[in-house]
Amino acid sequence: MIVGAALAIMIAASVFSRRTGVAAPLLLVGLGIGASYLPGAPPIELDPELVLAGVLPPLLYSAAVNLPVIDFRRNLRLITWLSIVMVIVSALVIGAVVHLLFPAISFPLAVALGAVVSPTDAVAATAVGRRVGLPPRVMTILEGESLVNDASALVVLRTAVAGIAATSSFSIGRTALEFGWAVVGAIVIGGVVGWITVLLRQRLDDPVLNTTISLVVPFLAYFPAEELHASGVLAVVVAGLVTGALGSHRFSARDRQTQATTWTTFSFILESVVFLAMGYQVPQLVGAAQGETTLGEMAGLVLVVLVLLVVLRFGGLAGPALRDRRSNQSEHVRARLDQFEVHLDSMTPADDREDSRISSARRRLARSRADIEFEEREPITSRGFLTIGWAGMRGVVTVAAAQTIPHGTSHRATVVLAAFLVALITLVLFGLTLPAVIRRMRFSPESAEDRHDAFRSLLRHVGESAIDELGPLESQTIDGEPIDPKLVTKLKDRILPQVLAGVREAPRFRPAVKEQTLILQSRYLEAMRAALASERSIGAYSSHTYRKVEAMLDDMEKRLDAS
Numbered sequence: 001m002i003v004g005a006a007l008a009i010m011i012a013a014s015v016f017s018r019r020t021g022v023a024a025p026l027l028l029v030g031l032g033i034g035a036s037y038l039p040g041a042p043p044i045e046l047d048p049e050l051v052l053a054g055v056l057p058p059l060l061y062s063a064a065v066n067l068p069v070i071d072f073r074r075n076l077r078l079i080t081w082l083s084i085v086m087v088i089v090s091a092l093v094i095g096a097v098v099h100l101l102f103p104a105i106s107f108p109l110a111v112a113l114g115a116v117v118s119p120t121d122a123v124a125a126t127a128v129g130r131r132v133g134l135p136p137r138v139m140t141i142l143e144g145e146s147l148v149n150d151a152s153a154l155v156v157l158r159t160a161v162a163g164i165a166a167t168s169s170f171s172i173g174r175t176a177l178e179f180g181w182a183v184v185g186a187i188v189i190g191g192v193v194g195w196i197t198v199l200l201r202q203r204l205d206d207p208v209l210n211t212t213i214s215l216v217v218p219f220l221a222y223f224p225a226e227e228l229h230a231s232g233v234l235a236v237v238v239a240g241l242v243t244g245a246l247g248s249h250r251f252s253a254r255d256r257q258t259q260a261t262t263w264t265t266f267s268f269i270l271e272s273v274v275f276l277a278m279g280y281q282v283p284q285l286v287g288a289a290q291g292e293t294t295l296g297e298m299a300g301l302v303l304v305v306l307v308l309l310v311v312l313r314f315g316g317l318a319g320p321a322l323r324d325r326r327s328n329q330s331e332h333v334r335a336r337l338d339q340f341e342v343h344l345d346s347m348t349p350a351d352d353r354e355d356s357r358i359s360s361a362r363r364r365l366a367r368s369r370a371d372i373e374f375e376e377r378e379p380i381t382s383r384g385f386l387t388i389g390w391a392g393m394r395g396v397v398t399v400a401a402a403q404t405i406p407h408g409t410s411h412r413a414t415v416v417l418a419a420f421l422v423a424l425i426t427l428v429l430f431g432l433t434l435p436a437v438i439r440r441m442r443f444s445p446e447s448a449e450d451r452h453d454a455f456r457s458l459l460r461h462v463g464e465s466a467i468d469e470l471g472p473l474e475s476q477t478i479d480g481e482p483i484d485p486k487l488v489t490k491l492k493d494r495i496l497p498q499v500l501a502g503v504r505e506a507p508r509f510r511p512a513v514k515e516q517t518l519i520l521q522s523r524y525l526e527a528m529r530a531a532l533a534s535e536r537s538i539g540a541y542s543s544h545t546y547r548k549v550e551a552m553l554d555d556m557e558k559r560l561d562a563s
Helices: 002-020 024-036 048-065 069-074 076-101 107-117 122-132 136-165 172-203 207-227 232-250 253-289 295-326 330-345 352-377 382-390 396-402 412-441 448-470 485-501 511-538 543-562
Strands: none
Touching (some): 002 253, 024 122, 024 253, 024 412, 048 207, 048 232, 048 253, 048 396, 069 076, 069 136, 076 107, 076 295, 107 136, 107 396, 122 136, 122 412, 207 253, 232 253, 232 511, 253 396, 253 543, 295 412, 330 352, 396 412, 448 543, 511 543
């Protein structure tokens, strides 16, 4: 009965969110608080370890799989600054100030509070951003920050909790060492798990088995990393990024579509459950903290933490904003790339190995040029930095991590309630005002005409690359036999022009030539996928354009499979 009621509330909140524009997490928290006061409402308490080990890994994996690696790479510097440096700085500053103003809260416990409130949650922000037109690059930064900052916060929290158990000692040096291993170990474990599972799933031609394996991947990355004292959540993120990058051209269209639908549903349920439980538990936490602190002390503690979070977030963004405004090195870098290209043109390969090295260098050159064009095409303006600062809402990790502070710790209930209230207030304050802030910024979205032109250009490029790779239709053979000249003419005059123009209607052929047609179409489709993967690694187009072309190739593949 409770499960049924929760599902009904989730669906109702989602429908109401779409009609009103209010972010669903805010509605769920409010409904959770209201449900907790209903007569006969049973006390429900989520096990924090269950949330961290059972809910967080699949949520992070689902987000990482859908985040383009090239976008993540291009924004890695700012993402690293926000999700690692600023999380650690925020935890230590909040810990020092809270301990100074509230001496009853030990320094390790205060740092633990700072650690659990430092990571942002991009669920509400990205939901709002997609609806009101937040620039894609800002969305990528928010999502990337949310993926990585959980690992930083949990490493600091782990060290702080160890300090609580060791009579309130806290070692910054130990934190640095643990963090270093947490990152290195997570990258290795997550990369290996992602790569091996992709190879396994590539060999399976069964969407049920593929989806089953995909549901297990987050835990295959999380638990081994945690056992080796690395960051389990970062390992999950790395596994998701590897799977997303390799799966785009190694998985069939059917498998990727099934996986996308499954993970979207799974993530919706998990996120909704956590936010609903977050609101439902607030009255219980208030009751637990009443014996430890007064209303005035709690209000002061929450206010201090909120002010510090806001000041630190905008202050932390001020440095990158000023640096980006002052640095104008694109012309200098472009000149160096031109010199490098002249050097490559002057080289004459002596053998195949040397030719391969020159080709790789040319690809790196093209990628560097594309990076410069991306920076010029999609710069992070002061309006973008302001929006990133305003989107600093807290959520799942704050709620779950706060409750992992050991029971019996002095003022534990006070700190846990403060973390809950900070997360709740940031969700309400920033979540309700973020749409107005984004509209006030008046971002200029890419026009529909420009998007269509980019789509046509990329589609034509991958089509021409496929023809260059396989050769003209006249040269194709099937089982050693040449193609029927009439079929070649029909394919050249009708089918290939339609493909290059983006037309998706399936042509009809006589049964006698249908088999040859399917073989040829499959051959060229595979070459087009390889060309798309090569182009995507360079990144001359936007991620939206790559996804649109990939969707068209997927449609073509599904039509061929159904033929």
